[in-house]
Amino acid sequence: MSIVVTGATGHLGRHVVEQLLEKVPADRITAVVRDETKAADFAARGVKIAVADYNTPETFGSLFAAGDKVLLISGNEFDKGRVGQHKVVIEAAKAAGVALLAYTSAPGSLTAALADDHRGTEEALLASGLPYALLRNGWYHENYTENLAPALEHGAVVQAAGEGRVSSASRADYAAAAVAVLTGDGHENKTYELGGDEAWSFAEYAAEVSKATGKEIAYSPVSVETYTGILTGAGLPGPLAAVLAGVDASIEKGELVVSTGDLSRLTGRPTTPLADAIAVAVKG
16 A cells, blocks of 8 residues: 655655654655656655646546545646546546545635635545545645745835735645645545644734844735736736735635644644744744
8 A cells, every 4th residue: 555645746745755754664655756856855855756637537547446545635637627637536436446636726715816726626536436535725824935025125024915814824834734644544525624723814924034034024905906007017827826816815804714723633743833933934
């Protein structure tokens, strides 16, 4: 039996494979990648590498085996029909008779367009009859901490989220939850609503950035329309800008506050505080 991780060289996938290596022998891990060269470091440590692409169904034809546990990390090609891509993996997993397919989804409370592909994938997974685990990941610290430059340059955090709050956590936290599900028992047909222990507002985020950098950073709330224009002005395609601005509208409505405690329960530890993530990003 293998533990198979799709998107294994992506931001989240790398964390998952690294943490799996701490818990299971390398030869029990299969990293599914599109570009084998990006997984050379994993291969050198004994991880099995499988080359496959969501857009090429035949590459998944014989990838899985009966009894495997699979982590389907959602794709990031928003313009290529992500539900169809994910169905390629689900159908191949069903044909092989895998023991569990875990999927990185979005919080059940999220109504923004970003969630549509996740809901469609969840429906396909449940309809398949496969034993499943829905890992409904909340927002990531890194969505903000990896893009501090504009805030530092302009002395302002600009979002369209009003006074809404976010229960974010680090990628490493969400990866640890996935690893707990992939290596543990009793997670079949479970849905986990995952988020950080502490919800924060963008005013608090701006204050933390100020504290960490010594620069005066204010929170400047704008309308969804204005924010969409800012994102397209920064070079984002219109449809993606609209999706991201839509997430801010959901934040204002409280849809990214996740208060279940599922994430810290699965990992057995508190989630990473936002201030710690900001401190790391500033040092980096």
